[in-house]
Every structure is written in C-alpha cells, then in structure tokens.
Amino acid sequence: MGNGGKVFSCCIVVAAGKASRMAGNANKQYIMVGGKPILARTLAIFETCASVDEIIVVIGKDDRDKYETKIGRYGFHKVRAVVEGGDTRQQSVYSGLRAVDDSTGIVLIHDGARPFVEQGVVERCINTAREFGGCCAAVPLKDTIKYVDDECFARKTPDRKRLWAIQTPQVFDYGIILEAHRKALKDGFTGTDDAVLAERLGIKIKMVMGSYHNIKITTSEDLLFAEAIAGLKHS
Ligand code: CTP
Ligand code: MG
Numbered sequence: 001m002g003n004g005g006k007v008f009s010c011c012i013v014v015a016a017g018k019a020s021r022m023a024g025n026a027n028k029q030y031i032m033v034g035g036k037p038i039l040a041r042t043l044a045i046f047e048t049c050a051s052v053d054e055i056i057v058v059i060g061k062d063d064r065d066k067y068e069t070k071i072g073r074y075g076f077h078k079v080r081a082v083v084e085g086g087d088t089r090q091q092s093v094y095s096g097l098r099a100v101d102d103s104t105g106i107v108l109i110h111d112g113a114r115p116f117v118e119q120g121v122v123e124r125c126i127n128t129a130r131e132f133g134g135c136c137a138a139v140p141l142k143d144t145i146k147y148v149d150d151e152c153f154a155r156k157t158p159d160r161k162r163l164w165a166i167q168t169p170q171v172f173d174y175g176i177i178l179e180a181h182r183k184a185l186k187d188g189f190t191g192t193d194d195a196v197l198a199e200r201l202g203i204k205i206k207m208v209m210g211s212y213h214n215i216k217i218t219t220s221e222d223l224l225f226a227e228a229i230a231g232l233k234h235s
Contacts, residue, residue: 007105009053009126011046011169012096015039015112016060016085023220027060029112030070031223034230037070038217041115041230047076049119051126052108054078058085058096090190090197094181100174106130107177109194110169113217116229117210122169125208129171134198136171137210138164167210170194176203 019028029039039057046052055078059067067082081099085092093109100107106129110117121137128135141163147156170193172180180197184190191197195205213229215222 007130008101008103009051009106009108010056010080010100010104010174011052011054011108011110012056012058012093012100013039013042013046013110013112014058014085014089014092014096015042016058016063016092016095017089017113018060021219022217027063027066028217029059030063030066031217033115033217033223033226034233036230038115038226039067039112040071040074042110042112042117043071043074043076043079045115045117045119045122046108046110047078049122051123052078054080054101056080056096056099057082057112058092059083060085088190090181090184090194093194094185097178097181100178104174106171107174108169108171109177111216114168114214115217115226116233117167117169117214121208121210121214125169125171128206128208129173132204132206133176134170134172134195134203135206135208136193136195137167137169137214138207139167139210139212139214141165164207166193166195167214167216168193172198176201 015029022028030037046055061084083095083099085095125135125137141160144160146154149155180201184197217226
C-alpha cells in the first residue's frame with residue numbers, strides 16, 4: 001500500500017465470543033482489568049506496534065453499543081472497521097478476513113481475550129510469517145499431557161518435549177489464510193485455531209516463542225492472574 005516497500009499488515013482481533021466459561025455471562029472482553037477493559041488493552045498493543053498498519057475488530061452482534069461506549073472512547077486510530085462475528089470463532093475470523101483490504105500482505109489473527117502479548121512477540125511473528133507463510137506464537141508445555149480413552153484411562157503419554165501450547169497471534173500471508181478459510185468452509189471443517197486450516201493446505205506452520213504472560217482470559221480465576229500481570233506491566 002505504498003508505504004516504502006514495506007508489506008502492509010492488518011490485525012484481526014476477534015472479540016465476538018459468548019464467554020460461556022466466564023462467571024457472570026457478560027462478554028469478557030469488556031471486563032475491567034487494571035482499570036481498563038480487556039479489549040482496550042489488547043487493541044492498545046497493536047495500535048502502538050509499528051509493524052501493524054491497521055486493525056479490524058470483530059464483535060458480537062449485540063455488542064455494538066457496548067463497544068462504542070467502552071472501547072470507542074479510546075480513539076484507536078488504526079481501527080479501520082468493526083464488523084460482526086459469527087457463532088464460532090472460525091466464522092468470526094472469516095468475517096474479519098472478508099473486511100481485509102485486498103492489498104494486504106500479512107494478516108495477524110489475535111484473540112481479544114489475550115491482552116498481554118508483548119510487542120516483541122508480535123514483531124517476531126510478522127517476520128516469521130514473511131519468511132515461512134504462516135506461524136503461531138506458542139510456548140513449550142509445562143504439564144505432562146495424557147491422551148485418554150472414553151473411560152478416562154490414560155492411553156498415551158506424548159513426549160512433552162514435542163508439545164507446544166498454541167497462543168495468538170497467528171500470522172499468515174494474506175492469500176494463504178484466505179484460501180485456507182475458504183477451503184475449510186467448502187469442506188465443512190471446523191478447527192480450533194487458524195493454523196490448522198493452513199496446515200490442511202500443506203503449509204508448514206512455524207512456532208514462534210511466545211510468553212507465559214500471554215494468557216487467554218477464559219474463566220474467573222484467570223482474572224486474578226490478569227490483574228497480577230497488569231500490575232507487573234505497570235511497575
Ligand atoms: N471468539 C469470537 N467469536 C466466537 C467465539 C470466540 O470472536 N464465536 C473470540 C473470543 O471473543 C475470544 C477468542 O475468540 O477473544 C478466543 O475464544 P474463547 O476464549 O473461547 O472465548 P469465548 O468463545 O467467548 O469463550 P467460551 O468458549 O468460554 O464461550
Ligand atoms: Mg470459545
């Protein structure tokens with residue numbers, strides 16, 4: 001997009017979930033952490049990240065007023081569109097993808113509920129996606145994982161050294177992730193992240209070292225950790 005040969009990058013922030021695992025039933029994106037709504041914290045990271053050119057926010061269809069009053073007032077300049085999500089995360093990402101400008105080179109996909117991703121991780125992901133076509137922020141697992149049978153007896157214990165916990169951002173060449181989503185839609189395939197859709201095209205997804213601070217706020221306990229991390233970032 002005519003910015004000095006630099007590849008134009010767009011970050012899709014998905015915030016259209018129902019937060020069914022969070023007590024209280026309110027969409028968790030608008031819960032205050034360290035005096036700021038979670039989603040405002042997340043958007044502020046990309047707003048101030050030099051390698052991100054614009055942001056598309058995907059919100060719940062009933063959340064527009066909430067977004068305007070609670071988030072709109074922060075005046076994020078890079079937010080180009082606020083679009084409605086769907087019933088699944090994958091549908092919400094696809095809504096965001098359809099709003100991406102055609103001239104975009106790199107697309108970042110990030111959970112609105114991950115307000116603590118470091119800018120260094122975002123930068124590393126963008127560089128890695130430019131080299132390999134697709135990547136995910138991720139951390140090596142600390143716990144041992146058991147694969148269990150229907151009666152909850154251990155079947156297999158995969159080698160922990162080969163297991164990574166996947167986070168966001170997940171960052172891709174725009175053409176690759178658009179094709180990956182279209183193919184998934186055509187095949188009726190629903191994945192639990194975006195990378196698996198690109199893997200179905202045969203793209204090799206590179207892991208980028210994320211951080212253990214980059215938690216996804218999912219249940220009420222996570223709010224305790226979130227307050228602590230928000231405090232750390234302030235000190
Ligand atoms: N998300 C979305 N659209 C959906 C489902 C999820 O945009 N239909 C977003 C969430 O808002 C969140 C991110 O995807 O930022 C990760 O999803 P998750 O943590 O599972 O959030 P929820 O789906 O809202 O929570 P739950 O699964 O507990 O209902
Ligand atoms: Mg969910």
